[in-house]
Amino acid sequence: MTQKPVLTFFNNKGGVGKTSLIYHLAWMYAGLRKRVVIADLDPQANLTAAFLDEDSIEKIWEEQAEGSTIYQCVKPLTGVGDIAEPKLQNVGTDLFLLPGDVNLSSYEDTLSSEWPNSMADNNLYRPMRILSSFWQIMQKAAENVQADIILVDIGPNLGAINRSVLIATDYVIIPLGADLFSLQGLKNLGPTLRSWKSLWQKRLDNWTENQEANNYPVIQFPKGKMEVIGYLCQQHSVRLDRPVKAYEKWVNRIPAVYREAVLNETTNTTMKQKDDPYCLATVRHYRSLIPMAQENRKPIFRLTSADGAIGSHANAVLDAKNDFHELANKIASKIKIEL
Ligand SMILES: Nc1ncnc2c1ncn2[C@@H]1O[C@H](COP(=O)(O)OP(=O)(O)O)[C@@H](O)[C@H]1O
């Protein structure tokens, strides 16, 4: 199985535009002729709701067909079964969604209890299979549709589900708002990622050293690369009643905190956010284009005059197209995908 790059957007502060970003990048990559798997691993399933209407989601959740959501893929593991084959929703040309599921939160306990078991001296197969289940499912999904890239959305916390997603992740992007909460979140994120990386490596070593590994010669596990390629700054998270100065104050503290917390460097940098090479983009406030896009169930850069994007809106649509194209290019070059 050739492995496909997994790109996860992670921040332990919600409401910073993470889900909207992934939605738009997915459409942008598909438009650039890349085949994309989008995995909704946030039990809130907001990304799924962006792609599918409520009736379709209800149908999927009611039917509970094997492999129809991320939870329906891992559910057999909570009994005596194995991972179910993922069934993807073709939500656009070259766009394949692994739907989210509110029931996924019940998998948190299984993942928590298998974590210590995976460091035992024996019976390692099942814990290792469970802890790497998200990776196995996403890689299988990508293989089935011959995807070039896997984009992942998760909830804003440092729990066991997110730990398993990060184990499955090659590249991490951190969306940030310009506020105290985003900055505090960033301070926890760097050390947490380093700790997860090293704890997963210990498990891989334990597996290799254990005799049991010989019984499963073909099984593969994720490497737990978790390379943070940069951050994004969301302008829209600025409260409109707050002066520009407050935005500048928080945003310009990001470069130093990013270096200390994420890169683990000691720094006295006075670099501003706009000069920071780790800042992949400043995401604009798209204002009324956002509800217009949600209503028409398409990305803002595909809005037309028939959707209501006329006059200054039409110009904003073009700006958005350029913004996301540039961001998609930047990310692709960092993760070595040719466009
Ligand atoms: N660039 C943007 N401009 C304006 N509003 C945005 C933008 N990105 C996201 N939003 C809005 O902000 C809210 C939170 O966005 P969302 O993507 O759900 O964030 P998260 O996934 O981080 O919780 C949503 O109502 C969304 O429509």
Ligand SMILES: [Mg+2]
């Ligand atoms: Mg979200």
